[in-house]
Every structure is written in C-alpha cells, then in structure tokens.
Amino acid sequence: MNPAFKNLSISQLTALVTILEVRNLSHAARRLGTSQSTLSRSLTQFRKALGDPLMVRQGREYVLTERALALVEPMQAVLEQLQSITATPDFLPHECQRRFTMAGSDHVAQYILPSLLEDLASMAPGVSIDFVSWQANRFDWLVSGSVDLITSMVEDAPDDIHGRVIGEDVAVCCMRGDHPLAATKNLTLDQFLGWPHMKISAGGDKDSFVDAYLHHKGLARELRLTVPYYSAAMTALQGSDMLLVLPEHIAQTWTEQANLTWRPLTFLDHRFRYWVAWHRRTHTSQEQQWFRHFVYQHCRGSQFLSPSGLANDA
Template sequence: MSDEMNQKPNLNLLYTLEVLLAEKHVSRAAERLNLTQSAVSRQLSHLRDIYRDPLLVRNGNHYVLTPRAQRLGEELEGLFHNITKVLGHTDFDPQHFDETFTFSSSDYVAQFILPELVDKLTNMAPAMQFAYRLWEPDNLIKLGEINVQLASTMLPEAPLGLSSHQIGEDIPVIVTRDKHPLSESKSITEQQLTDYPHIRISGGGDKDSFLDKEMRLRHLKRKILVSTPFFSSAFALLQQTDALLTVPLHIAVNLKSTQKLHVIDIPFNVPTHKYWLLWHPKYDHEPSHRWTREHVLSIMRSSMYSVQKLNVTE
C-alpha cells in the first residue's frame, strides 16, 4: 500500500479531529473520546502530518485553531450530522418535517374529513404539505409503485400484502332527500325499491351490489338513474330527484342534517362494511409515516359511529 493511501484519515481519526477542534484541548478531548491523553496526542500528531498543518496552535494557556482547522471544523459538523441521519439515530421532529404526503380516498373523505386532517396535522407539522388522489380499486395492486403514502377504502377484509389498520365498520342504509314521498317512512318495501330509481356511487369500495343480488333472488330489478364515482354529485342529484341512494351508515349520519337527508333501513340482510387505512409495507418503519398514519387513524375513527348505539330513523 502506498504512503499516500496510508496517510488518508479514517472515520475514527475524523471523529477525533472533530472533538479536538470543538474542545481546543487535548485532555478534555481525551475525556470525551474515552481515550488516554497520550493516545489523543498521537492521533493529533498523525492528523497534523496528514493535513500538513498544525491545526491547534498554543496561545498562552490554551490552543487556537488555524484557518485550515476552522474550515475543517465546519465541514466535519455537516459530515457527522449526515452520518447520524444515515445511521438512523435522529428522532423524528414534526416541526421540521417539510415533505409532501399523498393521501388517497373517496371524494367523501376528501370533502368532509381531509380538511380536518390537514388542519390538525399542519398545526403540529407546519411545513408539511399534502396531495390528494382519488382512490381507484386497482390501486390495491399498485400501492408500492404509485406515489401514495396512505389510503382509505372499504373492503371485506384486510388486503394481503399491504399493511393496514381497521378504521371501523357499519352497515349500508338508503337515503332520500327530506321532501321525498318516502320521507315519513322508517322502512321501504320491495315494491318501492323497484318503483323508485336509484343513484349508484361507483367509486371506491363496493357499496351496493348486494342490493342487486338480493333483488334478483326475489325476481326484482332496480332501475339505475345514474352512476357516478363521486359522493358530491350523487348527493346533488339526490336533492333534485325522487331517487334512492345506498350509502354507509356513518356517512348518512354525518351528513343527515347538512344534506337534509332521510334515512331508511334496507329490508334485506345487509353486509357489514369494513373500512381500512392502508399503506405499503415499505413505510412500516418510516418515522414520519408512522407519526402521520397514527394521527390520521385517530381522526378517521372519530368520524365513525357505533352502529349499535344509533337509531337513525327516529
């Protein structure tokens, strides 16, 4: 090995140099490094040979840094800060989190829950930025490839191959506008399900295909007035027609007063809707993601209602 290669400082020598430049004192540096004073003196001598500079120069009873040492001190500070980050020894601080977090869901969540998420999270992480992406069912198999850090959707069970937390569960109900001919009814007949047209929300999870299945078993068929991927357009159409709309119970409860809805029980056996917060496992141990998903989960769970405690048709 050449003399030039032998003269290159290793990481331990650089750490000794950083401590020496910070302390400007050999014995204090030795205490910090848990080394003997003679060992640190030998390393200082080696560093002086490498840099061809005295680095520390005695000035009376103390040492001062040479200009070369001052420059090295600034460079070493940044170097060891980056090494600490690479080794994962830094704690996550939401006050300094300045990345963009992309969330995907139905437009109901975007309209009625996302504003609360953004408000609460940015109060804790003021530099945090948000992006929103409408959820599509085929995103389940692409979540590791697309730029989405967190998603919420309705599924029968937790999807294999993804990480998840269950947000909650409820059942489907039918809603109408409050001036609908059925607005005084607490239940709906099979005949009325065929008499009135239906609005179908096609975006997100499967909310109402069970209704078609149950009706076919009874030799009935519903008429779909319009199919739309958006809750917002579905509720706007609902207010202008005598159509029926099948939605999850917690949405009906949350929007009952503001949207002036009437809620009706479905006269068949209905499935249980389960709601999930999903992310790709590559984010499992990412501190910023863990912090964000825990707060998102708490906020989204607070928007759910316990089905057993509700009597929405009162």
C-alpha cells in the first residue's frame, strides 16, 4: 500500500474525492459542510503525501493531473463499498429469508403459536421458526445464539438480557373440579399443606416462591409429582387429589376445557411477569427487532394471555 494512504481516514478520503470531482474548493467546501480554508490545507497535505499537484490551473479553471485522474475512480469505488457496509438496509418482512429459534412453554406453543404462524405465512412467508421448550434461567441459550427470543416468566435476568413486559398475572391453586377443597372459597395455609402437590418443571419459574415462603416459616409441602409440560399436568390433575400452583390465566383456560377449578392463594401474594426477552447482541438487528415485536404483539393480543401490566422496554 502507498504510505500516503496508510493513515487516511474515511472523512479525508471523502474530502479528496470531492475536491477532485468538483475541481473547485469553494464548491467542494459547501458540499462537505466545511470551510474553503480547511479544504485548501487538506489539498496541500494530499499533494505533499502523493508527490503530485493533483489539480493545476488552466485559464480560470482547474484540471486534474494524470495522477489525479488515475486515483478518482478507484477511490470512488472504495467509498461506495464503505458506504454499502455501513449503510442500514431497509428491512422488508416479506423479503426476509430467515429461521428464528423461539423458546417458550408448551402452553405458548399450543395457544399462541398457531395464530402467530398463520399471520407469519402472509406477512413473511420466507421466515421459519424453531420452537423449543424454555428452561428456567437458561439465559446462556440467548448468549450463545442457540435461541433468538424467549417468551416466559423471567426473574432476575442478567444485565446483558433485554426484555419487554407482555403482562402480569397472579398465582392461584388449581385442582380437579370435585376436589374436597373445591367447596372452599379461600384456602388457608393448613388446607394448602394438607394435600399433595404437583409441579411443572419446564418454562419459567412458576412456584419456587411458594417453597421459599414455606421455608421461611419452617414448613414444607409434599411434592408428589414433577412434570415438564402444562398439558401433562392438566391431564394428571384431573385424576388425582394433587394441587398445582400456576398463573391465573392458565387456570382459567383449563377450567373451560376440563374438570378443573382454582382458588386464590389468600395467604400469600405473588405476581408473575411475562416477558419477551433477548440478548443485547441482537438488540439493534432490524430482523430481530421486527421478529420480537411481531411475537410481542401476538402474545399481548392472545385471548389465552390477559396482561394487566404496561409494556415497557428494559
């Protein structure tokens, strides 16, 4: 490389190309938004560095030297390449050809994903989705890029995780419709602990706050069954005496579909917050921005998720 170009910045290269294109310092200064004296000093530096006058006067005008003529086209090409690299292309969903990996619970997959895919087919037919089961606190999936986006209950996320609140919900106790506790309007702590319990292990953290509350009081519950999916829990709950703590909107959906009912947990107050969350490395990507807003809107508008909180960027 010619030593003259080793320390040449993009702004200096732009100034040199403009001077050679316009061949008039005052006109070049107006185009670049600078002063004529500044460009005059720059031209002197360019002439010295390149060992060539670059422009010479001919009558009342300037003409380029052979050296300058040979430089103009390749320098223009370099600038165009730099501009194409740094320019942000317009994002058009219907032209996007990409596969996103989205993590969430089987409840999201069953009740939200179908309508999301239906709208996706018309809005962005080239976009595909891999849906995986979210495991609580596996934020390393977002860090590594194996997952682009999660939709779940999130607590204590690392600083490099960005998110947007979908909504809030309260914790309730779900049971079969003819359970002995179904006749009770408000469960007491003793009644809650008098029966075996079930836990859903996949997805966000749904009930560790219960065990933390009990531990603080020197108490514990009998955890008889742990299953990874909401669908399995709903089936198992109908044929047992077990109790299950879960979000109210899910319990309400279940009561409309199966022989189940729910009661509030009056002895303890806990609110779930649902998030769309992503890693900061994808924060400014136009494709990722579009996709997470698309998912967010579907989650907010779903009849199976009735958010009560305001949506905020975090």
